[in-house]
Amino acid sequence: MMDFAARVAYVLSRVPEGKAVTYGQLAALCGKPLCARLAGRVVSQGVSPRAWKVVGAGGRLTGAAAFLTPGLQAELLRNDGVSLLPRDRVDLGKSGWVPTDEELAALKTAFAQREI
């Protein structure tokens, strides 16, 4: 079984263009629901070059402060095609990633086979 960090990186690599995921989703997809905080810590460690696709519950850019400049994450998200609402909130309705059954199955299989 891949470790949590490896799973986080893998899941992030599967997030489609124009879509964003929440820490909670990320943790759950990695097999550890209720560990959103852990997911946040892992992401901040730089395991993935797509950390900007990760947002807090409700689409809040809770990690924006960790980027080089304030507002950078929002810009990266826009550049990716993610729709933002006023106050730098991600419109989860339009741009929140909702894994399809196929994608979920693919993740499960990958984890089981230790793919990375």
Add this chain to the structure above:
DNA sequence: GCACTGACGCGGG
């Protein structure tokens, strides 16, 4: 071993 801390989530006020 214990207390503190963090890119969090959720329910309440």
Add this chain to the structure above:
DNA sequence: TCCCGCGCCAGTG
């Protein structure tokens, strides 16, 4: 909507 408190897990002193 914002702020607070509590729960969660792992790294650090």
